[in-house]
Amino acid sequence: MSVSCLDWRKKNLVKKGDNTMDISTIESLQYDFRIIEAATNGFSESNRLGEGGFGPVYKGNLQNGQEIAVKRLSKDSGQGEIEFKNEVMLVAKLQHRNLVRFLGFSLEGTERLLIYEFMPNASLDQIIFDPTKCALLDWNTRNNIIKGVARGLLYLHEDSRLRIIHRDMKASNVLLDEEMNPKIADFGMARLFNIQDTHGSTSRVVGTYGYMPPEYMMHGQFSVKSDVFSFGVLVLEIITGQKNQCFKIDDRSEFLLSYAWRSWRHDTASDMIDPTLMVESSSLQEIMRNIHISLLCVQNNAVDRPTMAAVVLMLNSSSLTLQLPSEPAFSIRSSSIEISGSGSYNQRSS
Numbered sequence: 514m515s516v517s518c519l520d521w522r523k524k525n526l527v528k529k530g531d532n533t534m535d536i537s538t539i540e541s542l543q544y545d546f547r548i549i550e551a552a553t554n555g556f557s558e559s560n561r562l563g564e565g566g567f568g569p570v571y572k573g574n575l576q577n578g579q580e581i582a583v584k585r586l587s588k589d590s591g592q593g594e595i596e597f598k599n600e601v602m603l604v605a606k607l608q609h610r611n612l613v614r615f616l617g618f619s620l621e622g623t624e625r626l627l628i629y630e631f632m633p634n635a636s637l638d639q640i641i642f643d644p645t646k647c648a649l650l651d652w653n654t655r656n657n658i659i660k661g662v663a664r665g666l667l668y669l670h671e672d673s674r675l676r677i678i679h680r681d682m683k684a685s686n687v688l689l690d691e692e693m694n695p696k697i698a699d700f701g702m703a704r705l706f707n708i709q710d711t712h713g714s715t716s717r718v719v720g721t722y723g724y725m726p727p728e729y730m731m732h733g734q735f736s737v738k739s740d741v742f743s744f745g746v747l748v749l750e751i752i753t754g755q756k757n758q759c760f761k762i763d764d765r766s767e768f769l770l771s772y773a774w775r776s777w778r779h780d781t782a783s784d785m786i787d788p789t790l791m792v793e794s795s796s797l798q799e800i801m802r803n804i805h806i807s808l809l810c811v812q813n814n815a816v817d818r819p820t821m822a823a824v825v826l827m828l829n830s831s832s833l834t835l836q837l838p839s840e841p842a843f844s845i846r847s848s849s850i851e852i853s854g855s856g857s858y859n860q861r862s863s
């Protein structure tokens with residue numbers, strides 16, 4: 514992009530006091546493909562940050578010094594150009610302090626790039642599941658992450674102009690800024706990747722093993738309560754410091770939700786807490802409350818799960834009495850599910 518073009522972009526992105534931007538035209542969001550190619554050293558391996566279900570992600574440096582993350586959509590994103598641009602406009606309007614800022618896109622033939630602000634502390638999974646790095650996250654930081662993710666999801670569900678269901682909420686989709694504040698990534702991907710499902714059921718299930726509620730895994734039915742379920746699993750991972758897929762206790766593998774449920778019922782839930790946390794007694798009650806809230810989120814019946822508005826309220830007011838949770842969904846029949854390389858699912862519903 515030439516300097517004059519950058520100036521023009523700036524004119525179209527008017528920063529407001531509340532740190533949001535007015536996005537007036539699709540052109541204001543479009544980056545020249547060659548600029549992004551150069552910024553990522555030609556999408557070189559050394560710039561590659563990782564790869565998810567939609568394609569690889571690269572770090573880039575724009576000429577003005579700005580650091581970016583570029584998601585290079587795999588070529589079969591299956592959407593016409595106009596439809597794609599319409600969706601880009603909608604997704605660009607989703608702005609919240611707990612969402613990764615979407616900066617724009619690039620189109621060149623069948624190439625589609627999504628451009629985001631770069632998050633220096635990468636994704637939560639790379640820290641919380643790492644035996645050394647997890648020490649960077651004390652309880653206050655983890656609590657701040659839980660509350661921030663809850664606020665971001667509430668915004669997607671209720672406060673944004675669109676009603677967005679994330680559908681792939683998990684630790685690798687929580688990015689961390691310089692101060693370890695959480696930013697949800699990959700929101701709106703169903704819109705940008707042409708997953709047709711406006712009526713709450715879909716023939717292409719996209720999600721990640723262990724985070725999906727039973728109604729989504731088995732029947733492709735999704736709702737805001739699917740995200741609530743994934744959020745509950747995420748909270749348990751943050752507290753235990755372990756992945757739900759390979760949770761271990763006393764060298765035995767167990768499904769995280771069944772273990773959490775049993776521990777909570779037997780009053781031994783404090784045993785679940787990540788031993789590296791070295792919890793002070795003042796925080797213990799707060800952690801136990803978080804475990805209780807997470808169990809409300811992962812209840813088998815979607816109707817019983819709280820909304821994200823209720824979750825935010827419960828997380829922020831310790832005086833609010835919590836309901837008793839019913840048994841979580843943990844008996845997952847995995848035989849009918851085809852797992853892709855990234856651990857994401859692509860399943861034809863029956």
Ligand SMILES: Nc1ncnc2c1ncn2[C@@H]1O[C@H](COP(=O)(O)OP(=O)(O)OP(=O)(O)O)[C@@H](O)[C@H]1O
Pocket residue numbers: 562563564565566567568569570582584613629630631632633635636639681685686688698699721855857
């Ligand atoms: N804005 C960003 N800033 C810094 N790193 C990022 C950014 N976006 C993505 N990444 C990195 O790239 C990796 C791949 O991201 P991506 O969202 O494509 O995949 P994923 O979350 O692992 O899988 P899935 O596509 O199934 O959600 C992430 O784990 C993260 O480390």
